[in-house]
Amino acid sequence: MISLRFHRNIEFKSNHYQRGNMALQMNSTSQPLNLCHLKTRTIVINRLYALFHSIAITLLIYYRASSILTLIRTTTQPFIPHLLIFIAELTLSFIWVLRQSFLWRPVTRTVFPERLPEDDQLPPIDVFICTADPEREPPLGVMNTVVSAMALNYPAGKLTVYLSDDGGCPVTLEAMREAWRFSKIWLPFCKKYGVKIICPEAYFAGGGVDDECMVYSDEFAAEKVKVKGDYESFVHKVIKISQSERCRSNNDHSSVVEVVSDESTHNQREMPLIVYVSREKRPSHPHNFKAGSLNALLRVSSIISNSPYILGLDCDMYCNDGNSARQAMCFHLDPQLSSSLAFVQFPQMFHNISKHDLYDSELRCTFKTLWQGMDGIKGPCLAGTCYYIRREALYGLEVGGPYINLKELKESFGSSNEFIKSLHQKNNENFDELLQETKLLSSCGYENDTKWGKEVGFRYFSVVEDYFTSFNIHCKKWVSVYYMPKKPSFLGSCTTSLNDVLIQGTRWTAGLIEVALSRFSPIIYGPSRISVLQSLCYAWVAFFPFVFLPMWILAIIPQLSLLNGITIYPEVKSPFFFVFLYVFVLSKLQHMWEIHSTGALLRTWRYEQRDWMLKGITCYLYGSIHAIMEKLGAKEASFLPTNKVVDDDQVKLFEMGIYNFQTSRMFIVPVCSMIMLSLLTFVVGIVKIAIQRDYIDEIFIQTFLSLYILLMGYPVLEGMVMRKDKGRITTSMSCYSLVFSIVIMFLGSLLVMY
Numbered sequence: 188m189i190s191l192r193f194h195r196n197i198e199f200k201s202n203h204y205q206r207g208n209m210a211l212q213m214n215s216t217s218q219p220l221n222l223c224h225l226k227t228r229t230i231v232i233n234r235l236y237a238l239f240h241s242i243a244i245t246l247l248i249y250y251r252a253s254s255i256l257t258l259i260r261t262t263t264q265p266f267i268p269h270l271l272i273f274i275a276e277l278t279l280s281f282i283w284v285l286r287q288s289f290l291w292r293p294v295t296r297t298v299f300p301e302r303l304p305e306d307d308q309l310p311p312i313d314v315f316i317c318t319a320d321p322e323r324e325p326p327l328g329v330m331n332t333v334v335s336a337m338a339l340n341y342p343a344g345k346l347t348v349y350l351s352d353d354g355g356c357p358v359t360l361e362a363m364r365e366a367w368r369f370s371k372i373w374l375p376f377c378k379k380y381g382v383k384i385i386c387p388e389a390y391f392a393g394g395g396v397d398d399e400c401m402v403y404s405d406e407f408a409a410e411k412v413k414v415k416g417d418y419e420s421f422v423h424k425v426i427k428i429s430q431s432e433r434c435r436s437n438n439d440h441s442s443v444v445e446v447v448s449d450e451s452t453h454n455q456r457e458m459p460l461i462v463y464v465s466r467e468k469r470p471s472h473p474h475n476f477k478a479g480s481l482n483a484l485l486r487v488s489s490i491i492s493n494s495p496y497i498l499g500l501d502c503d504m505y506c507n508d509g510n511s512a513r514q515a516m517c518f519h520l521d522p523q524l525s526s527s528l529a530f531v532q533f534p535q536m537f538h539n540i541s542k543h544d545l546y547d548s549e550l551r552c553t554f555k556t557l558w559q560g561m562d563g564i565k566g567p568c569l570a571g572t573c574y575y576i577r578r579e580a581l582y583g584l585e586v587g588g589p590y591i592n593l594k595e596l597k598e599s600f601g602s603s604n605e606f607i608k609s610l611h612q613k614n615n616e617n618f619d620e621l622l623q624e625t626k627l628l629s630s631c632g633y634e635n636d637t638k639w640g641k642e643v644g645f646r647y648f649s650v651v652e653d654y655f656t657s658f659n660i661h662c663k664k665w666v667s668v669y670y671m672p673k674k675p676s677f678l679g680s681c682t683t684s685l686n687d688v689l690i691q692g693t694r695w696t697a698g699l700i701e702v703a704l705s706r707f708s709p710i711i712y713g714p715s716r717i718s719v720l721q722s723l724c725y726a727w728v729a730f731f732p733f734v735f736l737p738m739w740i741l742a743i744i745p746q747l748s749l750l751n752g753i754t755i756y757p758e759v760k761s762p763f764f765f766v767f768l769y770v771f772v773l774s775k776l777q778h779m780w781e782i783h784s785t786g787a788l789l790r791t792w793r794y795e796q797r798d799w800m801l802k803g804i805t806c807y808l809y810g811s812i813h814a815i816m817e818k819l820g821a822k823e824a825s826f827l828p829t830n831k832v833v834d835d836d837q838v839k840l841f842e843m844g845i846y847n848f849q850t851s852r853m854f855i856v857p858v859c860s861m862i863m864l865s866l867l868t869f870v871v872g873i874v875k876i877a878i879q880r881d882y883i884d885e886i887f888i889q890t891f892l893s894l895y896i897l898l899m900g901y902p903v904l905e906g907m908v909m910r911k912d913k914g915r916i917t918t919s920m921s922c923y924s925l926v927f928s929i930v931i932m933f934l935g936s937l938l939v940m941y
């Protein structure tokens with residue numbers, strides 16, 4: 188294993204920064220840059236819940252195991268349904284156990300940016316923005332992200348913004364030149380008046396509210412009108428060039444690297460530098476999606492600015508509040524943390540969330556519960572965007588690892604001497620020569636026979652490069668920090684339709700399951716390298732999509748059993764009935780409490796429950812199948828960027844909280860079929876009980892389960908039967924579903940008879 192002892196071997200950039208660090212060390216005892224608070228009350232509640240729930244789960248498993256053993260002996264009832272239900276219960280219990288690791292030690296953090304050293308002592312930052320497809324990711328949005336990053340509240344000379352254009356589209360470069368021109372107006376305006384919303388689109392869309400600005404005067408009002416005009420003409424130009432024929436992705440081109448700025452500013456650095464990078468792409472060459480593009484940026488930037496810290500952003504994730512860089516530095520420059528801190532993760536938040544967040548586009552659970560939980564045990568997982576990462580951590584180095592020689596360096600990092608030199612911070616002064624070298628560094632053959640993507644840079648192994656890279660970084664003993672400020676630092680555009688959500692979910696699942704089933708599976712690979720709790724967290728993220736298995740079983744087997752007169756749950760009189768009741772009710776209450784404590788409304792509970800079921804039945808299954816087929820060599824990895832084009836009809840439904848069922852058959856049919864089956868079961872259950880009262884004892888749980896599915900799936904029923912609008916479930920879909928549910932009923936009934 189190759190690693191560098193970087194504290195002696197790599198000295199990052201300016202002496203200023205070094206001095207800054209020293210200064211910090213001196214006054215660190217009196218004035219910490221940040222504080223970490225344990226969420227004591229939450230911890231007590233979580234652990235008590237975990238204790239009682241685990242007892243109940245143990246009893247439940249005992250009940251199931253013993254009743255199956257009895258069945259084998261007596262053969263009074265078919266065996267298969269009990270076995271399947273047992274498998275479902277074991278899987279759910281397994282996932283539940285993993286999840287408790289997040290609840291073990293949640294923390295929150297505060298920072299004191301006013302205690303940071305003077306501006307000239309702050310370390311430089313590179314911003315990496317990725318875009319991949321001008322049709323799905325409109326250039327105007329991308330440029331807003333670029334401009335907002337340039338406007339961060341940080342010394343301009345210490346910021347360099349890189350845009351990776353994986354679409355290889357000349358229009359993006361042209362739009363970037365426009366962005367540069369506009370930023371020369373926008374940045375001084377923000378600075379002069381202390382504008383708080385630094386993304387122009389967001390600022391003007393919100394009417395540029397006065398209290399968002401520190402200095403309000405007539406002069407300001409006049410200038411605002413003028414800047415608004417300039418912004419509008421910028422928008423106009425960008426839209427015009429995006430409508431041209433040339434606005435297409437190109438996957439066969441050589442690399443283009445261009446520093447987009449004019450000579451005059453280049454030396455003074457009153458403005459951040461902006462650099463356009465479009466790595467070489469050839470159809471015959473795997474390009475490894477986003478991770479590949481980020482690695483090209485890592486290399487190119489290393490010989491241009493080589494800042495020790497990198498802000499990673501997706502193209503639709505603009506900087507909303509300019510203070511994030513300084514906030515992040517409160518951790519990176521903290522003498523206690525600094526030597527082992529890999530990254531500071533900020534939450535992903537979205538500007539277009541509806542108050543009815545039907546599809547959980549907000550990712551509430553991830554950013555309000557899970558990441559806080561991981562923060563208490565060595566740090567959150569990288570989330571792909573909104574993070575400030577230390578360059579060294581991405582180079583595959585281990586904290587405090589051994590020295591390595593030049594030959595080994597080249598084996599790891601490739602043949603570029605300039606790149607190797609950049610590791611020691613000796614940058615070539617000749618800019619033209621450097622630009623020539625960037626061509627080599629962003630060519631598609633550069634990584635051949637190197638460790639890029641394997642042990643160096645963002646890892647290629649899985650399409651969820653953020654998760655897998657993060658896991659590797661933590662395994663090298665780095666830690667991370669989660670910081671959630673009151674005002675969102677970054678805002679992105681979330682998925683607003685079921686179709687986008689499910690496609691995205693399928694991709695995530697495929698990437699995660701791929702890791703779960705590999706030799707890097709956190710359960711095996713983790714414990715020898717990181718703590719058990721941290722391994723469990725990573726394991727949960729990798730394994731949770733497996734809920735598709737219990738979800739399918741519980742949506743079919745209890746129902747078919749009831750239809751065939753088979754009882755698979757304890758009778759109401761049995762003490763075990765209360766165990767089942769306890770597990771069900773408590774897990775729902777825990778979820779409600781979690782939602783309540785993150786400040787969400789109770790209806791979020793309903794949305795999340797439903798969402799969990801919808802995804803469990805569809806994208807978690809398909810993603811898992813994709814991953815397994817990839818393992819068998821029957822399928823290739825793919826990364827279709829999420830659609831970021833705004834569709835007005837779609838947004839309207841989203842805002843009103845109405846499901847948009849316009850999605851493929853593959854997603855809709857299983858969901859509708861399950862609902863039909865539960866409807867039938869519920870009706871039959873009620874009829875049976877009406878005929879014979881006592882029967883309720885035996886089939887209570889099965890009937891109730893169907894009712895629960897029906898209640899949660901009500902919007903689907905409504906979509907099939909009552910709605911007439913475009914987002915409804917079409918009659919043909921309903922017919923397919925009916926056929927599918929009949930097939931399940933016959934095949935399934937054969938199965939449950941044994």
Ligand SMILES: O=c1ccn([C@@H]2O[C@H](COP(=O)(O)OP(=O)(O)O[C@H]3O[C@H](CO)[C@@H](O)[C@H](O)[C@H]3O)[C@@H](O)[C@H]2O)c(=O)[nH]1
Nearest residue numbers: 317318319353476477480501502570571572650651828829
């Ligand atoms: O070949 C590719 C594909 C995508 N991207 C970029 O990757 C980013 C994320 O893509 P998006 O389609 O928005 O994916 P999401 O599912 O919304 O992204 C989440 O999940 C990804 C992993 O699947 C992470 O990389 C992201 O940071 C995280 O926000 C975008 O800026 C894309 O332009 C590339 O640069 N090259």
Ligand SMILES: [Mn+2]
Nearest residue numbers: 501503679829
């Ligand atoms: Mn995205």
